[in-house]
Amino acid sequence: MRNTRPVLATSLLLSTTGCGVYALPAGATTQAQVLRQDWIVFTLAGLFVAVVVFGLILFPLFAWRRRSNDYPVQFSRNTKLELIYTIIPLLMVIALFAVTYRDEIIVEHLGAHPANTVDVLAFQWSWRFHYVGTAINIEGTPNAPPQLILPVDETTRINLTSSDVNHEFWVPAFLFKRDAIAGVKNSFDLRPIHIGVYLGRCAEFCGFDHALMTFTVRVVSQTDYVRWLRAGGSSIVPSAEGSTL
Amino acid sequence: MNTATTAPSSLAHHGIIEWLTSTDHKHVGILYMCTAIFYFLVAGLLALVIRAQLSQPEMTLVGPHQYAQIFTLHGTAMIFLFVVPFALGLANFLIPLQIGAPDMAFPRLNAFTYWLFFFAGLTIFSGVFVNGGAAATGWYAYAPLSEISVSTGGGQDLWIVGLLMSSISGILTAVNFITTIFLYRAPGMTMWRLPIFTWEMVATSLLILMAFPSLAAVLAMLFIDRHFGGQFFDATAGGNPVLYQHLFWFFGHPEVYIMILPFFGVISEIIPVFSRKPIFGYTGLVLSAFAIAGLSMGVWAHHMFTTGVVTNAFFAAVSFLIAVPTGVKFFNWVGTMWRGSIVFTTPMIFAIGFMLNFLIGGISGVMIASPPIDFQAKDSYFLVSHFHYVLGGGSLFAIFGAIYFWFPKVFGKMLSERLGKWCFWLLFIGFNTTFFVMQFLGVMGMPRRIYTYPALPGWGNLNMVASIGSLIMAAGVLVFAWDVVTASLSRKHAPDDPWGGYSLEWWTTSPPPEYNFTSLPPIRSERPVFDAKHPELVRSGSS
Numbered sequence: 021m022r023n024t025r026p027v028l029a030t031s032l033l034l035s036t037t038g039c040g041v042y043a044l045p046a047g048a049t050t051q052a053q054v055l056r057q058d059w060i061v062f063t064l065a066g067l068f069v070a071v072v073v074f075g076l077i078l079f080p081l082f083a084w085r086r087r088s089n090d091y092p093v094q095f096s097r098n099t100k101l102e103l104i105y106t107i108i109p110l111l112m113v114i115a116l117f118a119v120t121y122r123d124e125i126i127v128e129h130l131g132a133h134p135a136n137t138v139d140v141l142a143f144q145w146s147w148r149f150h151y152v153g154t155a156i157n158i159e160g161t162p163n164a165p166p167q168l169i170l171p172v173d174e175t176t177r178i179n180l181t182s183s184d185v186n187h188e189f190w191v192p193a194f195l196f197k198r199d200a201i202a203g204v205k206n207s208f209d210l211r212p213i214h215i216g217v218y219l220g221r222c223a224e225f226c227g228f229d230h231a232l233m234t235f236t237v238r239v240v241s242q243t244d245y246v247r248w249l250r251a252g253g254s255s256i257v258p259s260a261e262g263s264t265l
Numbered sequence: 266m267n268t269a270t271t272a273p274s275s276l277a278h279h280g281i282i283e284w285l286t287s288t289d290h291k292h293v294g295i296l297y298m299c300t301a302i303f304y305f306l307v308a309g310l311l312a313l314v315i316r317a318q319l320s321q322p323e324m325t326l327v328g329p330h331q332y333a334q335i336f337t338l339h340g341t342a343m344i345f346l347f348v349v350p351f352a353l354g355l356a357n358f359l360i361p362l363q364i365g366a367p368d369m370a371f372p373r374l375n376a377f378t379y380w381l382f383f384f385a386g387l388t389i390f391s392g393v394f395v396n397g398g399a400a401a402t403g404w405y406a407y408a409p410l411s412e413i414s415v416s417t418g419g420g421q422d423l424w425i426v427g428l429l430m431s432s433i434s435g436i437l438t439a440v441n442f443i444t445t446i447f448l449y450r451a452p453g454m455t456m457w458r459l460p461i462f463t464w465e466m467v468a469t470s471l472l473i474l475m476a477f478p479s480l481a482a483v484l485a486m487l488f489i490d491r492h493f494g495g496q497f498f499d500a501t502a503g504g505n506p507v508l509y510q511h512l513f514w515f516f517g518h519p520e521v522y523i524m525i526l527p528f529f530g531v532i533s534e535i536i537p538v539f540s541r542k543p544i545f546g547y548t549g550l551v552l553s554a555f556a557i558a559g560l561s562m563g564v565w566a567h568h569m570f571t572t573g574v575v576t577n578a579f580f581a582a583v584s585f586l587i588a589v590p591t592g593v594k595f596f597n598w599v600g601t602m603w604r605g606s607i608v609f610t611t612p613m614i615f616a617i618g619f620m621l622n623f624l625i626g627g628i629s630g631v632m633i634a635s636p637p638i639d640f641q642a643k644d645s646y647f648l649v650s651h652f653h654y655v656l657g658g659g660s661l662f663a664i665f666g667a668i669y670f671w672f673p674k675v676f677g678k679m680l681s682e683r684l685g686k687w688c689f690w691l692l693f694i695g696f697n698t699t700f701f702v703m704q705f706l707g708v709m710g711m712p713r714r715i716y717t718y719p720a721l722p723g724w725g726n727l728n729m730v731a732s733i734g735s736l737i738m739a740a741g742v743l744v745f746a747w748d749v750v751t752a753s754l755s756r757k758h759a760p761d762d763p764w765g766g767y768s769l770e771w772w773t774t775s776p777p778p779e780y781n782f783t784s785l786p787p788i789r790s791e792r793p794v795f796d797a798k799h800p801e802l803v804r805s806g807s808s
Contacts, residue, residue, distance in 0.1 A: 109593075
């Protein structure tokens with residue numbers, strides 16, 4: 021870890037939004053590290069609002085339950101208070117928007133010279149990965165999902181499209197998904213930070229075998245990646261150190 | 266049946282022919298609501314099948330084709346055949362009563378909209394019997410998946426035609442509501458004395474008029490694509506699949522508010538009565554409805570953050586802003602309860618349940634309005650949890666609150682407070698058991714609309730919890746059904762004003778006579794009935 025703040029924030033998130041397997045994945049790309057910050061900020065803000073407003077709803081139920089037949093004071097307005105409870109949420113969402121705007125720019129930034137480029141084609145119901153500049157084409161089927169090989173600590177550009185209906189490229193461990201739409205080329209950068217195998221899948225309902233339209237991402241060391249490319253994508257990569265996430 | 270001789274008999278003793286041909290807004294409203302509840306039960310049964318199929322990894326109760334039809338019909342029925350028609354039915358029943366009018370502005374048009382909706386539902390569900398089965402592309406039926414080259418069956422066409430009928434029905438109803446509210450108010454009922462529910466229906470009707478034409482257009486284009494070589498959404502022929510999403514969500518997001526604004530109105534009627542105080546911040550509450558309606562026309566592409574072809578920052582900003590007027594409503598409700606004299610009747614606890622559930626849905630809504638979060642949450646069970654907290658925890662709880670609140674007025678019978686509380690707690694516990702865990706499933710990576718999943722760590726456990734919750738909810742619905750049956754068979758008549766109500770419907774008999782009122786109290790505030798019964802408490806200088 022480069023600094024302790026992510027650790028602190030992570031433990032906060034674990035204690036609030038889940039623990040162990042029941043939680044947001046750690047984020048296995050540099051982009052995912054940024055996305056994860058966004059999750060933490062919004063979760064904490066959400067918990068704060070939840071505690072305050074739950075309290076405001078529940079407190080009167082205990083404090084002012086009916087005790088006699090007399091009607092309470094029939095007040096119905098307080099302009100100053102109404103302005104306050106309009107302006108404070110407005111300031112809060114402006115702050116949240118600032119966080120969002122900053123993080124989205126980082127995540128969607130396309131590097132000028134990505135080390136590798138993979139054209140990803142989605143179709144009913146699998147994927148084809150073409151490594152640009154090579155003859156490597158990896159195509160799967162619903163029962164034999166393909167594997168996307170990515171080098172660690174290097175930026176890979178993904179160019180995504182579909183040859184039929186809408187699909188969606190999602191790797192939960194990367195905290196990221198993007199639509200595959202016929203006639204649209206969507207590009208994004210991934211820079212994995214941990215060697216390992218990650219599950220990926222189609223997230224947009226695309227027909228009956230949508231549930232089986234999966235793939236795996238194997239992040240390997242840069243030397244393994246180069247060896248694999250030289251062998252035309254056919255050599256077996258040494259088993260990854262990480263487990264499937 | 267020409268005249269209502271005695272008030273209580275006018276609704277209950279109508280024969281079947283009278284029901285089928287009636288243009289009385291109360292009959293039309295009851296038909297709407299009963300039909301909507303029928304579809305709620307059907308769609309709820311479909312949900313139980315979904316939860317059974319997903320209760321464990323690799324289940325084979327239903328196959329992929331059946332599963333796709335089930336979730337498509339579940340979503341379509343809950344949205345188009347339950348929540349929206351229930352709101353329209355309740356408004357049909359209440360608007361003329363709340364503004365002191367004898368009927369809607371266009372009674373025959375009103376009956377026509379009901380029958381259009383009635384046949385719309387049959388048309389959509391008749392897909393079950395055609396070759397290839399019912400529509401199986403989800404409630405938003407994205408092209409190209411819904412194009413004829415992929416979805417070859419007639420079920421998709423029946424779905425398109427049914428939704429077209431339902432959208433026309435909705436547009437005509439909105440015209441009727443707005444005309445009635447603007448032109449048929451009783452003397453003294455100024456716009457700034459309208460009950461909040463009626464105000465929310467003004468905002469809802471305006472939204473329907475702006476949003477439903479876009480639905481009708483996209484459905485017509487899809488039908489033309491399917492049968493007349495339209496190629497609107499065919500990328501290989503110069504069309505654009507993204508256009509479908511724009512047109513659909515230009516309708517689809519306002520639709521979310523069409524499904525919640527009426528129920529903000531319901532809650533804003535229930536909470537003051539059972540806090541025994543006027544609504545807090547009436548003007549702000551009304552303005553917030555229009556702020557929500559206006560902003561909701563500019564957020565449609567937050568459903569498209571991952572398409573890569575929309576300006577995410579703009580749509581995120583407007584989406585965040587909607588939290589402000591929605592927050593205002595919460596503070597209005599809290600302000601109403603503040604230093605009140607709170608009575609825990611069944612409608613009130615459903616209103617409290619609504620606030621607690623809707624708050625969770627609202628918070629997760631602000632989260633997914635942030636594109637970086639949406640990149641993970643979209644199309645996952647986090648999203649499924651979010652919109653069920655809004656529509657199930659929100660609208661559905663308000664619907665139960667509305668039923669318990671207005672049942673005595675509509676049918677002249679009281680539902681049981683004891684069974685009502687059982688119904689509430691079963692629904693509340695069941696609902697939160699089912700949908701809270703889905704937030705975790707979503708961030709862990711479970712996508713929506715998959716009929717099966719592998720035994721990944723934790724997935725089976727959370728899905729089992731969700732499925733158990735759905736059974737608890739089902740038990741709550743059974744208690745409710747039993748309550749309705751026993752209340753209907755009971756000989757005991759409900760009083761005209763069982764709750765100490767504020768708005769004009771509590772002035773007339775339960776059920777109301779054919780032309781609603783034989784007399785009206787003076788209308789000098791938004792709660793004329795309260796003013797008339799408690800002259801000593803009338804606020805000086807109140808509007």
